[in-house]
Amino acid sequence: MERETGAREGLKGWLHPGKIGKFGIERLAWLLMRLTGLGLLAYFIGHIYETSHILDGKAVWDKSLEMTQTTEGHLFLALVIGMCVFHTGNGIRLLIAQMGYGIGKAERPDYPYKPQSINMKGKACIYATLGMAALAMWYGMAVMFT
C-alpha cells in the first residue's frame, strides 16, 4: 500500500496564489465565491446579533450602531458591500453555467483543444462582476466618508 501522505494538497490547493496564475481567472472567481459566501454568512450572523439589540431599548441600540460609525467600521461595511455584489453577480453566472447554458456545445475536439466551457463570455462576466463590486465599494465609501 502506498502511503496516503501528500495525497491531497489541502488548504494550500485552495489558497496558494500561484494557483490563480496557473488556472486563470475562473479559479480566482471560484476562490472569491467561497470566501465571500463564508464572509457573508459570518456577517449575516453578526448582523442578526447586532440588530437584536433593538429589544434592549434605544440607548443600547444607538450604542451598537456606533460600532460601524468609525473609520474601521466604514471600511468593514465597504468590504461587506463588495462581497455582496461579487457573490450575487458571480452566483448568477454560476447558476446559469451550472444549468448548462453558455458553456458551449459538445463537438469533435481538435488540436489545440481549447475548452469551450472556459470562454470569453464567462471571463467577461467575472471581470464585470469584479468591476461592479469595486464600483459599489467606491460609491459606498464615498457616501460613508462624507
Place this chain on the structure above:
Amino acid sequence: MVTIHPKLSNELSQTVVSSTKSVKLKIKRSNPNVNSDEKFDEFVVPIEKWTTVLDSLLDVKSYLDHSVGIRYSCRQASCGSCGMKINGKLGLACFTKISELDSDTVTVEPMDNYPVVRDLVVNFDRMINNHKKIMPYVIREDSEIDAESGVREFLQSPKNVEKYIQFSNCIKCGLCNSACPTMAMDKSFVGPQALAQAYRYIADDRDKGKNKRLKIIDESHGIWRCHFAGSCSQVCPKGVDPAMGIQLLRGYLLGIRD
C-alpha cells in the same frame, strides 16, 4: 549536484553530434515507501526544437541516472501515463516541448492530489476506482450476440456520435483530477474524470444506464461537489473539457434535460 550529459561534455563532442542548446532539468525525487525525504536532482541535457520533456527524462535515464522513476508508454499523448507538473503546470511530459516552455530550467514534479509511488510516478487507484464506479460501458438489457443472426451491432448514427465523441477522447491521464480544487480537500469526491465519463455514456443513445449512473453520482461526494472552477478543463490535454460534461450532466438531475 548537477550532472552534465555526455553529449554536452567536451571530450565527447567530436564523436557525437553536439546539440547547440541545453537546459537544466530539475527532477523531484522521493520514495515514500522508504522514507519521507524529498529532493531535487539536477541534470543538464541537450535539447533540440522537437525535444519533449519525456525525451529529456529518458535521456537522463539512459545516460545519467537510470534510477529516475517515470511512467510512460506511447510517447504520443495516447496512453495517459506521463502526466506531471512541468514548471508548475500540469501536462503530459510527452506532449510538452521544452522549446515551447521558454525557460532555461525545467522543473518536473509528480502531480498533486495523488499519493506518490516514487519520483514522478503517482498512484491512480482512486481515479480508476471512481472511473469503474460510474459504469463506463454501454448498458443494455439485450445483447450484441443474437440467437438467429449470430453477432449484430448496436447501431449508432454519425449525428449522435458527435454528442459524446469529445468525452470519449479521455485517456485517463488524471491531470484534471490533479487540478481540481475539490480533490485537494475531499478524499471521497468522485472527480472530474469520472463525471465526464458518466456524461459520455449517458449522452450515448445506445446506452440505457442513465438512471443507474445518475443515482451513483447524485450523492454527497458526487456531482454537487463541483463548483465549476474550470481548472480540470484548463489542463486536459485531449480537449475533453470535463467541466462542460459535468454542467451538462447536472441538467439531467435538475430536470432541464432528459
